[in-house]
Amino acid sequence: MSPGPDDPDNMAVMTYDVAAVRKEFPALVEGPSAGLARFDGPGGSLTPASVADAVATAMRSGLCQRGSLTAPDRLADEITLGARAAMARFTGLGDPRGIVFGRSMTAITMDVARILAREWGPGDEIVLTRLDHDGDVRPWVIAAERAGATVRWLGFDTTTCELDDIAPLLSERTRLVAVTAASNLLGTRPDLPAISAAAHAVDALMYVDAVHLAPHAPLDFHGFGADFLVCSPYKFFGPHLGVLASTPERLESMHPDKLLPSTNVVPERFELGTLPYELLAGVRAAVEVAESLGMSAVESHERALMARLLEGLGALERVTVHGRPARRTPTALLTFDGIDAHEVSASLAERGVVAPADNFYALEASRHLGLGDEGGMRVGLSAYTDETDVDRLLVALGDALSR
Template sequence: MSVDDSLTTYDVQQLRDAFAAIDPQVARFDGPGGSLVPEAVAAAVADTLRAGLCQRGGPTALGAMAEETVVAARAALARFVGLPDPSGVVFGRSMTALTFDMARTLARDWAPGDEVVVSRLDHDANIRPWVLAAERAGATVRWLGFDPVTAELDDLGPLLSDRTRLVAVTAASNLFGSRTDVAGIVGAAQAVGALVFVDAVHLAAHEPVDMVALGADIVVCSPYKWFGPHLGALAADPALLATLRPDKLLPSTDAVPERFELGTLPYELLAGVTAAVEFAEQWGMTAVEAHERALLGRLLGGLAELPHVTVHGRPRRRTPTVLVTVEGVTPVEASRQLAVRGVVAPSGSFYALEAARHAGLGEQGGVRIGLSPYTTEDEVNHLLDTLGDVTAT
């Protein structure tokens, strides 16, 4: 079953029953920071720990089980992001760690005069690794801005040249929810011979991801954003990965993708990845997207009726993530008042520091309201009612 297949009817209450951490007394809008984990994923992690896996391969049944766990996780992640060959899947401690490793590796071939494009709309994990790597190589960083009102990216074209080596861009803003035109960016960047590195961490939690359709060279995501355990994943054509020489231990394998994975893999977390993908396949990311889109319409309509609340960013296409501020109330205080009444909506810039600054919000950012597959209409209504009562103290 693919991640686009789904149950006949999207029954949000049935889905909620799969999560032990859901408390009917608490309305959670903190999904962009990390999803709750269904029982099937927790069980997969626990069962793998109890099995006593230690090292892959060898003559033992446990070694074979460890190997099968890794292979299954690569296959599952490849299905989830639409990567044709699972041997292009690399697992790491986090998306941030994987991006730093890849930046250091790619930058070995950069030189003074080369150029790297980063976006002010991005999470810092898809900015700082490239900025630091470019500085060390003597390459020039070109900044792609965005409209502070709409949170739509500016035109990439003027920033590109035959010296552009890489374009790093988000598929969806974790701060404003903006969906970017990844396919268009890829086409423009590849026309000048540049690689495209796409942060799909936020997008993958809300919509199906298709690497073939996007055309990106490298895509990264974080399974803990969509039902899984805490680790990161990178997906690329194995042929591209074979051309790259990351730092590694001398006795460790030079095979792709293992040459990019430092030390023993966390088998229990990989088992959790497989279970998370299977859970997403059971419900269908297309069905998740439709459910969240309907709730987003209710949320945006309700926010428009609250004159003291400002919505920041009005992109043409967006994920169900909305950043707001309340007149006369700091984001921290607004978040606190919501929490007192059982609404979890955190405040800050959420590591999208360049985006918050560019939009004039500073480091305090705003209150981020994130809808999740398990969010209900009643919870959205409760949020709106509560937000309407947030006032300066």
């Protein structure tokens, strides 16, 4: 059925002007990236001019520390609070007091795992998935090992790349379920509300890795049923750092190691040392870009392009597209009959098409698929990808495979 005029998806497609969006991203036309067709967005998105300008402006403002004495002190304070408010909107958490900034999602997850695991012991269990990036796997494995707790693994179907049923793994012993909002390797979007309902039914905490979903669809902390949600602004137009969203009440109940003179208030309790104010200025600007694009509009734009890509790939011989999940991001993992994915990537790079090959730290997923640690070639669409990019990729791939 075609969407009606009031269908939000249809309106989104009609109002999404990708040519105008592309003008916001200087790297598409200047510097070493000029003219490249970029499909490496899942590794890190391009940066809009407004974000780069916000970072530069903050750095030129004489910022030193947050405070109220001088104008630069007040500006550092304003930038920090502005970035928290922006991330509270972006994650759907709503309350800026639940937003913690850290160096990366990985660093934050290592910290949270260490803190939560202080309460675990032998007999306790946590559930991890084979779909997840290692940033949402290894911190929990390490913490569970130290605490003597048991890891239960949730696998996925290697044909559809949908997660298996979590129910058989849960019990009153389950302390935590860590699951991705979208696979950075395969694009699969697990049914988070169903998983969190099952986790909460046994009083387990739900830790959601939204790093890969964040650039592709609206986040919904409460709708996902998250107790914790993590993401990384450099994946959605912003600077390189990580963000944790949780309720202030939950954060109050947790006690990270801290210095004696540093504040014990939430969320600052979790942010060791001085925050990178210039990057926080960039975070706020990145959220404003996401808001002006409309993440639902981005999602619709990318869905239409993904259909074009998958159709084109289907017409090529020797290409395997791994998985056909019901709900997905515009990210696909490809392998090729008789030719190594790294070789294909190199051949595309010669033609100005950027689609790297790796396991992309989704190590468990790559191994579960039988691809070992090599993985495959990942093709990721972004808010700034257009039809010309997709067609360039398909032509370059056709050429590379017919050599």
